[in-house]
Amino acid sequence: MNYHYSDRVPESDEDPVGNILKVAGSDKIISFAGGLPAPELFPVDELKKVTDEVYDESGRAALQYSVANGLPELREQIVKRMVKSNIHTTADNIIITTGSQQSIDLTAKMFVNPGDTVIVEQPTYLCALDVFRTYGAHLVGVEMDDDGMKIDALEQAFVANPNTKFIYTIPSFQNPTGRTMPFDRRQKMIEIAKKYDVIILEDDPYGAIRYAGDDVAPIKSIDDDERVIYMSTFSKILAPGLRIGWIVAEKKLVKKFTLMKQSADVHSDNLTQHIIAKFMGEYNIDDHIAKIKAVYREREGVMMDAIETYFPKGVHYSHPEGGLFIWVEVPGDINTQDLFNTCIKNDVAFVPGEPFYADKVIPGTFRLNYSNMTDEKIVTGIQRLGKAIEQTIAS
Numbered sequence: 001m002n003y004h005y006s007d008r009v010p011e012s013d014e015d016p017v018g019n020i021l022k023v024a025g026s027d028k029i030i031s032f033a034g035g036l037p038a039p040e041l042f043p044v045d046e047l048k049k050v051t052d053e054v055y056d057e058s059g060r061a062a063l064q065y066s067v068a069n070g071l072p073e074l075r076e077q078i079v080k081r082m083v084k085s086n087i088h089t090t091a092d093n094i095i096i097t098t099g100s101q102q103s104i105d106l107t108a109k110m111f112v113n114p115g116d117t118v119i120v121e122q123p124t125y126l127c128a129l130d131v132f133r134t135y136g137a138h139l140v141g142v143e144m145d146d147d148g149m150k151i152d153a154l155e156q157a158f159v160a161n162p163n164t165k166f167i168y169t170i171p172s173f174q175n176p177t178g179r180t181m182p183f184d185r186r187q188k189m190i191e192i193a194k195k196y197d198v199i200i201l202e203d204d205p206y207g208a209i210r211y212a213g214d215d216v217a218p219i220k221s222i223d224d225d226e227r228v229i230y231m232s233t234f235s236k237i238l239a240p241g242l243r244i245g246w247i248v249a250e251k252k253l254v255k256k257f258t259l260m261k262q263s264a265d266v267h268s269d270n271l272t273q274h275i276i277a278k279f280m281g282e283y284n285i286d287d288h289i290a291k292i293k294a295v296y297r298e299r300e301g302v303m304m305d306a307i308e309t310y311f312p313k314g315v316h317y318s319h320p321e322g323g324l325f326i327w328v329e330v331p332g333d334i335n336t337q338d339l340f341n342t343c344i345k346n347d348v349a350f351v352p353g354e355p356f357y358a359d360k361v362i363p364g365t366f367r368l369n370y371s372n373m374t375d376e377k378i379v380t381g382i383q384r385l386g387k388a389i390e391q392t393i394a395s
């Protein structure tokens with residue numbers, strides 16, 4: 001059979017990142033490649049208890065079809081949670097999604113026609129790039145520094161692309177860099193978005209996982225004309241297998257999102273929504289997040305100390321105060337794939353930087369994850385990685 005795919009389907013079946021994760025998944029390899037939360041922190045007993053209660057108290061309702069915008073009790077819990085991030089909203093401004101990945105997809109579906117420009121951080125979350133490409137977006141990457149997207153470069157991107165549809169940003173503990181945009185830069189980003197009259201898609205899966213430094217309020221908290229579509233998720237603060245996230249946006253937009261959501265998957269898993277709402281009613285999720293932060297703080301500290309000890313001089317790396325990732329930049333014209341191959345021979349892995357770039361790739365960059373690894377393995381793995389970097393520079 002000769003299948004006649006739509007233009008959205010990639011010609012190649014190549015999955016370079018999948019291949020990297022497969023190679024890195026071997027038992028003998030210490031892998032900093034994935035982005036998995038620490039499973040030992042999942043509140044299994046508590047979730048089991050509230051699941052039983054949901055079945056006992058409202059099993060039939062929880063197993064029935066439900067509304068596309070999400071369970072009202074869960075949306076109310078999220079409204080309360082958002083206040084802590086200085087976002088004052090209502091349940092009618094929220095739609096529950098099947099994780100932030102779906103939030104990104106629905107937003108792209110709603111705004112991107114083939115050829116439309118989407119401005120992104122350079123580098124950025126590679127699965128968001130995949131989504132934007134699926135809808136035919138023209139991607140424009142904006143250079144970053146240690147404080148996130150550079151505002152002068154953002155302005156230049158608008159001058160060159162006046163018909164931009166939206167800016168996609170991960171302002172807190174960005175994936176892949178771990179960088180956080182300070183508050184004054186967030187204000188400047190809003191000003192530019194106003195000047196060029198575009199919306200901002202603020203993706204915030206990691207903001208709650210700050211283990212050092214002071215909180216920086218989301219861009220949505222200073223959004224005075226409803227141009228920010230904010231999205232977050234339970235994936236990193238509870239468990240990613242639950243597949244529940246949310247969008248906060250203007251009511252008019254939520255109505256459109258609801259229509260798009262209905263045709264995508266009718267509604268997100270109703271049982272899971274009941275379970276999370278119950279969990280948030282019975283437990284203080286911030287107590288749970290505090291446990292996550294304590295473990296990640298420790299692991300990031302161990303990785304940072306090991307990097308300082310074992311990486312050759314001149315290698316640049318980010319110093320995250322939260323989230324899951326460290327970004328490494330090896331100077332010179334180093335081939336990251338060669339470095340990756342050397343690492344695999346030395347039983348250690350990372351994700352090479354290339355797939356995180358929308359257009360201009362900076363070689364010698366890669367992402368390290370520290371959330372899903374013991375202290376001992378972090379030290380051994382970074383030692384091996386340091387040696388592999390030295391070997392690759394020398395070759």
Ligand code: PMP
Pocket residue numbers: 035098099100101102125170175203205232233234235240244245
């Ligand atoms: N956005 C970013 C920046 C992410 O890192 C991730 C998960 N790795 C997602 C969205 C998707 O998260 P979810 O599990 O909620 O779909």
